[in-house]
Amino acid sequence: MVTMSSGGESKVLVLRLLLVQVLVLAASNGAAGQPAGLRVGFYGQSCPDAESIVRNVTWARVAGDGTLPGKLLRLFFHDCFPQGCDASVLLDGPDTEKAAPPNFSLGGLELVDEVKAALERACPGTVSCADVIALATRDAVSFQFGRLLWEVETGRRDILSSRRDDGMNLPNPEFVFPLLKDVFAVRGLTVADLVALSGAHTLGVTSCQFVSPRLYTFPGNGGVDPLIDAGYARQLKQQCPSTVAQGIVSLDPGSEFRFDTSYYATVKANRGALLTDAALLHDEEAARLVDEFQDLGKFLAAFAASIKKMGAIGVHTGDNGEIRRNCHFKN
Numbered sequence: 001m002v003t004m005s006s007g008g009e010s011k012v013l014v015l016r017l018l019l020v021q022v023l024v025l026a027a028s029n030g031a032a033g034q035p036a037g038l039r040v041g042f043y044g045q046s047c048p049d050a051e052s053i054v055r056n057v058t059w060a061r062v063a064g065d066g067t068l069p070g071k072l073l074r075l076f077f078h079d080c081f082p083q084g085c086d087a088s089v090l091l092d093g094p095d096t097e098k099a100a101p102p103n104f105s106l107g108g109l110e111l112v113d114e115v116k117a118a119l120e121r122a123c124p125g126t127v128s129c130a131d132v133i134a135l136a137t138r139d140a141v142s143f144q145f146g147r148l149l150w151e152v153e154t155g156r157r158d159i160l161s162s163r164r165d166d167g168m169n170l171p172n173p174e175f176v177f178p179l180l181k182d183v184f185a186v187r188g189l190t191v192a193d194l195v196a197l198s199g200a201h202t203l204g205v206t207s208c209q210f211v212s213p214r215l216y217t218f219p220g221n222g223g224v225d226p227l228i229d230a231g232y233a234r235q236l237k238q239q240c241p242s243t244v245a246q247g248i249v250s251l252d253p254g255s256e257f258r259f260d261t262s263y264y265a266t267v268k269a270n271r272g273a274l275l276t277d278a279a280l281l282h283d284e285e286a287a288r289l290v291d292e293f294q295d296l297g298k299f300l301a302a303f304a305a306s307i308k309k310m311g312a313i314g315v316h317t318g319d320n321g322e323i324r325r326n327c328h329f330k331n
């Protein structure tokens with residue numbers, strides 16, 4: 001993640017960051033909210049079995065590895081946010097997103113390769129890697145429900161190159177609420193989208209280096225910061241002896257394999273693992289949504305709508321880009 005800096009320096013950094021993002025997203029077609037040329041069932045004619053192939057391969061893998069839904073969801077986010085949902089994150093090479101230090105401890109890449117290989121056997125050169133990420137993410141998260149949780153618009157094309165941006169275009173887990181809101185707004189995503197998509201942290205883990213430093217400066221559990229649960233801070237300190245420790249902790253302890261609403265209960269109980277999770281209580285509208293999304297039906301409906309918007313960020317459609325044969329390289 002980005003090196004932590006403070007004060008004026010970080011403000012300059014953030015302004016530069018937002019400017020870069022606006023330019024990048026303005027240059028690409030179909031930022032979220034605009035018609036992106038995507039549609040449900042894009043492969044209906046060209047590869048009728050595409051979606052069931054993705055689902056079958058994904059469900060078979062997820063059945064044996066409960067960490068995959070979280071990995072895929074994070075991969076999709078990391079594909080979409082920097083320069084659009086264009087499979088840029090999958091490209092190998094020294095100057096690619098993947099090579100940014102650190103490369104975001106991304107997972108799920110073998111699953112993407114396996115799905116893509118199955119699609120190439122059935123319909124060579126037809127289904128983009130960007131769509132594979134979008135579909136496999138939906139299917140992986142849906143597995144535990146035994147039904148598909150949201151519809152995926154398809155028709156994305158793969159970009160020819162990827163830029164190593166050192167994570168600059170991803171939100172930093174130290175961002176305060178207004179910054180967080182801004183980096184989402186630049187992509188056409190609202191506070192409601194931010195709160196719904198943050199619900200992805202109901203799955204998976206974070207390395208200790210990203211755990212909110214406030215948990216470590218909490219003075220003697222005396223209740224000075226009302227937004228940090230003291231017992232939890234102690235517990236986390238045992239699991240993560242220091243903020244630079246190599247360890248990992250669950251983003252939603254006790255429920256890190258269930259796609260459910262307990263993330264919102266965790267945040268509400270002042271146990272958000274990242275500062276950006278805790279920060280959802282620092283805004284009236286966001287805090288109200290944290291309450292609202294404790295209702296599973298409301299969370300799932302909101303998540304479905306928001307991930308559809310996220311999946312349309314900066315996409316390339318029509319004759320732009322290409323259909324990569326191997327997701328690691330341009331053709």
Ligand code: HEM
Binds near residue numbers: 077
């Ligand atoms: C709101 C801004 C966000 C920030 C600052 C953030 C930051 C992070 C960080 C620091 C980690 C731990 C990474 C590591 O230790 O290697 C993480 C994990 C994760 N993030 Fe986010 N994230 C954000 C939004 C999202 C969104 C929008 C999604 C997907 C829709 C997402 C999905 C995930 C998942 C599923 C994990 C766990 C991955 C795993 O266990 O393999 N995050 N995030």
Ligand SMILES: *[C@@H]1O[C@H](CO)[C@@H](O)[C@H](O)[C@H]1NC(C)=O
Binds near residue numbers: 049052053056
């Ligand atoms: C996917 O799995 C289902 C259930 O096992 C099967 O009926 C279907 O034919 C499979 N689809 C493909 C394209 O392999």
Ligand SMILES: *[C@@H]1O[C@H](CO)[C@@H](O)[C@H](O)[C@H]1NC(C)=O
Binds near residue numbers: 098103105106107
């Ligand atoms: C990330 O970088 C490490 C070390 O450079 C490498 O071994 C690993 O395969 C990379 N992961 C991805 C997803 O590219």
